[in-house]
Amino acid sequence: MSGxxxxxxxxxxxxxxxxxxxxxxxxxxxxxVLRYWETRFPQLKPLQRxxxxxxxxxxxxxxxxxxxxxxxxxxxxxxxxxxxxxxxxAAPTARAPLAREALDSAAPMRVKGVPVxxxxxxxxxxxxxxx
Numbered sequence: 141m142s143g144x145x146x147x148x149x150x151x152x153x154x155x156x157x158x159x160x161x162x163x164x165x166x167x168x169x170x171x172x173v174l175r176y177w178e179t180r181f182p183q184l185k186p187l188q189r190x191x192x193x194x195x196x197x198x199x200x201x202x203x204x205x206x207x208x209x210x211x212x213x214x215x216x217x218x219x220x221x222x223x224x225x226x227x228x229x230a231a232p233t234a235r236a237p238l239a240r241e242a243l244d245s246a247a248p249m250r251v252k253g254v255p256v257x258x259x260x261x262x263x264x265x266x267x268x269x270x271x
Contacts, residue, residue: 157196157198158195159195160175163204166201167204167208174194174204177204181207181222181225183203183225184200184204213256
């Protein structure tokens, strides 16, 4: 295998399972955050193989991306994101205006000193360039 961990999917087919490290790189969070999310979001249940290695199916990847978006882009709390995901038919964007209003009155969200919106914009430009 080549060192293709830097690519989003590592050259895998769209339906291929991702190891926890691959998913962490893909959505930009440490692996311990994904393990924490598994304890807080019962819907997120990766397959566990020998040695307790976690493998995320396509639906797990999509859910992890939704959780990341709710928590880190829209500014939901963990409890708020859990409620948003558990509501039948509720799209993650349905609550975006409420989250945005709350964020507008406070200082902008930052990750290691960089505004989240700048990081989201950069990620979208990279995805467009790679896709």
